[in-house]
Amino acid sequence: MSGMDLLFTWIAAGLTLAIFSFLYRDNPFYKFAEHIYVGSAAAYWFIYLWFFDVKPKLIDAWISNTGFERYILIVPAFLSFLMLLRFIPKVAWLSRWAIAFTVGMGAGLGITGAIQGYIVPQVKAGMLPLWTGQWGNSLNYIILVVSTVTTLVYFFFSKEHKGGLGFLAKVGIMFIMIAFGASFGSTIMARISLLIGRLYFLFHDWLHLV
Amino acid sequence: MRNFWEQLGKIDRRIVYLFVFLGASAPLFLHVVPKFKASPEVVQAYQAIDELPAGSVVLFSIDYDAASMPELQPLLEAMLTHVFRKDLKVLMMGHWPLGLPLGQIALEKMAKRYNKKYGEDYVFLGYRPGLAAVILNMGKEIRTVFNVDYKGTPLDSLPLMRNIHNYNDIALLVGFEAGAVGDYWVQFAQARFQQKIILAATAVVWPDLYPYLQAHQIVGLIGGLRGAADYEVLVNQPGSASTGMASQTVVHILIVVFILLGNLGYYFTRTWRKPT
Numbered sequence: 001m002s003g004m005d006l007l008f009t010w011i012a013a014g015l016t017l018a019i020f021s022f023l024y025r026d027n028p029f030y031k032f033a034e035h036i037y038v039g040s041a042a043a044y045w046f047i048y049l050w051f052f053d054v055k056p057k058l059i060d061a062w063i064s065n066t067g068f069e070r071y072i073l074i075v076p077a078f079l080s081f082l083m084l085l086r087f088i089p090k091v092a093w094l095s096r097w098a099i100a101f102t103v104g105m106g107a108g109l110g111i112t113g114a115i116q117g118y119i120v121p122q123v124k125a126g127m128l129p130l131w132t133g134q135w136g137n138s139l140n141y142i143i144l145v146v147s148t149v150t151t152l153v154y155f156f157f158s159k160e161h162k163g164g165l166g167f168l169a170k171v172g173i174m175f176i177m178i179a180f181g182a183s184f185g186s187t188i189m190a191r192i193s194l195l196i197g198r199l200y201f202l203f204h205d206w207l208h209l210v
Numbered sequence: 211m212r213n214f215w216e217q218l219g220k221i222d223r224r225i226v227y228l229f230v231f232l233g234a235s236a237p238l239f240l241h242v243v244p245k246f247k248a249s250p251e252v253v254q255a256y257q258a259i260d261e262l263p264a265g266s267v268v269l270f271s272i273d274y275d276a277a278s279m280p281e282l283q284p285l286l287e288a289m290l291t292h293v294f295r296k297d298l299k300v301l302m303m304g305h306w307p308l309g310l311p312l313g314q315i316a317l318e319k320m321a322k323r324y325n326k327k328y329g330e331d332y333v334f335l336g337y338r339p340g341l342a343a344v345i346l347n348m349g350k351e352i353r354t355v356f357n358v359d360y361k362g363t364p365l366d367s368l369p370l371m372r373n374i375h376n377y378n379d380i381a382l383l384v385g386f387e388a389g390a391v392g393d394y395w396v397q398f399a400q401a402r403f404q405q406k407i408i409l410a411a412t413a414v415v416w417p418d419l420y421p422y423l424q425a426h427q428i429v430g431l432i433g434g435l436r437g438a439a440d441y442e443v444l445v446n447q448p449g450s451a452s453t454g455m456a457s458q459t460v461v462h463i464l465i466v467v468f469i470l471l472g473n474l475g476y477y478f479t480r481t482w483r484k485p486t
Contacts, residue, residue, distance in 0.1 A: 006286055023224065023227050024224060041308060044307070044308060045307060045308070048307040048308075048310075048337060049307070049339065050442075052307070052336055052337045052360075053337070053338065053463060056357070056358065057338075103344075106342075109342045109343075109346075110342075110400075112403070113342065113394070113397035113398055114397065115400075116397070116401045116402065117393075117396055117397025117398065117400065117401030117427075118396075118397055121401065121425045121427055122421055122425055123426055125421075125423070125425030125426070131461055137358060144424075150268070172416060179417075182417050183414075183417050183418070184411045184418055185395070185432070186414065186416045186417050186434065187413065188277075188434070188462075188465060189413040189434050189436070189458065190412050190413035190414045190434055190460070191278050192230075192234065192457075192458055192461045192462070193228070193280050193281045193413065193434060193435035193454065193458065194277070194278075194280050194281060195234050195461075196234050196238075196435070196454040196457045196461075197279060197280020197281070197450070197454070199231075199235055199238060199452065199457070200238060200280070200454065201287075203235070203238055203239070204238075208236045209239070210239055210241070
């Protein structure tokens with residue numbers, strides 16, 4: 001391990017312990033590590049966006065292009081400028097034009113993406129035979145179809161959930177709870193993995209104990 | 211007995227943290243690596259890569275950062291091991307700027323191990339903002355998004371990139387997901403351009419991606435530390451994910467015990483408090 005590696009390992013270990021100290025209670029070490037993270041992340045984002053976006057896509061493109069390809073760059077540059085006007089209260093409303101452009105583009109992409117890439121394929125995949133000739137497969141398909149239909153019924157609010165509709169909605173909420181349980185369990189697994197990762201770093205990379 | 215259950219309900223959270231710390235640390239010192247069989251969806255992902263002919267191009271998208279490193283970094287290294295052993299070509303990019311250096315570190319480490327040459331066997335494209343716009347434009351021509359690599363080298367000067375223009379030239383895409391970018395890859399790259407995709411996600415994101423696997427919109431799904439450990443087993447290269455599985459198991463058992471004790475405590479104290 002080189003001298004620099006050793007130094008950065010010690011810094012990383014110190015910052016990890018500072019963050020872990022919050023588990024006992026809030027303290028200046030935790031605050032220090034938190035502020036370092038926020039500051040360095042913001043600076044990193046800024047550098048990345050400048051060197052991977054603004055510089056190559058706007059400044060370098062303006063220098064290297066000619067004709068239409070050059071002058072079309074005025075449009076995004078102008079919209080970016082409008083966005084920055086948010087900092088001047090008197091003309092802050094102008095930033096809404098840029099926001100409107102972003103929202104419009106996002107909505108257009110989102111709607112087409114959701115329909116073409118999610119709703120249609122998922123509905124297609126949900127159209128399954130309830131009997132396939134094999135008990136295991138058939139049971140899976142039945143659970144899938146019943147859970148889809150009853151969950152949809154739960155979110156159908158045009159009629160009061162009473163009688164048959166109420167029963168289906170109750171079945172639907174049971175499936176939703178099972179899904180939440182699975183997500184929660186999986187989230188715990190993720191958080192524990194992060195802890196294990198940090199402990200492994202402390203015991204293996206820093207202290208060489210394991 | 212009553213006092214015991216009441217005290218249990220008031221237990222200091224720091225005692226719980228201490229148990230979790232000990233439960234996670236002890237297996238690391240004991241070097242216990244549990245034996246487990248790779249799950250079918252991970253085997254499916256492994257086979258999708260294994261079936262590719264040598265020279266095929268695999269695009270890795272780094273859509274995570276340091277917060278998800280313990281779960282996804284060992285998996286990335288295991289998958290790069292598999293890809294380089296199979297003599298496949300690698301393109302790497304990402305939608306999370308803070309995570310790209312992690313991708314670069316793993317790529318350079320594995321490339322060095324397998325004597326791969328930059329520009330011929332692998333290329334690191336870097337990051338461009340725009341997410342959906344980036345994914346869609348890559349379907350037409352990669353150069354409209356990445357005209358240069360992360361070092362600023364024009365793509366056409368890199369031998370590997372000369373014949374790569376869009377998804378038609380990419381055999382498989384592997385998205386490493388700690389957020390919602392995987393949805394965008396499926397909804398735009400797969401739905402519009404029929405790109406074959408494997409999603410490798412953190413355990414938080416993983417359950418939400420199962421519908422894509424069930425609908426055959428993706429060809430494999432790898433989730434969390436367990437998925438990474440599965441892949442390490444498949445490539446026969448045990449690493450930090452496999453080592454962490456024993457700790458994972460112990461802490462899971464602890465959490466189940468705590469949940470049971472907490473619920474029992476709640477049940478008994480509630481029963482005793484009921485007015486007669």
